[in-house]
Amino acid sequence: MSKNPTALPPWESMLKRIVWKQLGDIQNKKILDFGSGIGVTADYLGKNNDVIAIEPNEESVAARWTNNQYTQMIGSVDRLCEFADETFDFIICHNVLEYTEDRADIVREFARVLKPHGKISIVKHNRAGRVMQMIVLLNDFEKANSLLSGNDGMASKYGAIHYYEDADIENWCPELTITQTRGIRTFxxxxxxxxxxxxxxxxxxxxxxxMRVSDKKEYQDIAFFHHLILAKTN
Structure with a gap:
């Protein structure tokens, strides 16, 4: 299915465009997009790269974007074992780990299939940003207090949002180091x-x-999402 970002809801279009700007110009890389959804980012990166996308939801795969060539696989963490060690230059994992219970295993598999000095792009929910949204936008003090008490959030499309801290990723897999943090959906x-x-x-x-405030910590603290770039240290 051939589309462009303007076909997305405004919030999703802006999210994608900001993430792509933050990623910069990626060319001639072997890329894994894990949890690729309808393939918007896989399609975008497929223009100048060799991209493999993995997505468990067959309906999403059926509706995937196909402006550019990339390889689509159906599945989840079970498909990662099909790849040899040090296969990919870059791994994309956007808004995925919050919705799975085996995220530590997934991150360790990422490190295994990532080439030395390769990079991982993870977009994740930021709890403080969600609290801001509940109070300012939705006027929902009950959910805001629940989040402040450490409880999970909820997404209408995907279910429970299991929040985790940025630094948890390094604890799950010491081979990976966060080299850059940026905020998204701050304003x-x-x-x-x-x-x-x-x-x-x-x-x-x-x-x-x-984009102007995305690398400023005081704005990252209240952003709805964090965009982390991790590097494999060996």
Missing amino acids: WDMQQNQEIHKDAGWQEKMIEIE
Whole structure:
């Protein structure tokens, strides 16, 4: 299915475009996209790279984007064992680990199939950002207090959000080191005029200012998502 980012809901389109800007220009790499969904990022990276995408949901795979060539596999962590050690230059894992109980095993498998000095891009929920959203945008003090007490959140599409800290990844797999942290979705949820979200000019201005603050810790602390880049240290 051939599409472009404007076909996505505004919040998802902006999220993808910011993540891609933060990733920079990636070319001629062997890439794994784990938990690829409908293949938006796999398709984007497939233009200039050799990409393998893994996704467990067959409906998502059936609706996947196919502007560019990439290899699609159906499955989950079970498919990672099919790859030899040190296969990939880059691994993408965006908004996946919150929804699985075997995330430590997945991260260790990532390290196994990643080449020395290879990189991993992980996008994850930030609990503090979710609390901000519940209070400012949704006026839901009950859920905000629940999150502050350490309880899980909930996503309408995927179920329970099992929050984890950025540093947990290094604890699960000491071979991996966080080399860069950036915030995403710091401001745009605070704009409650949903119609303006659809305006292309507004989106460009929002993406620009999100990028300006994404590497500043004080803004990362309240961002809805964190984008982590990890490197394999050996």
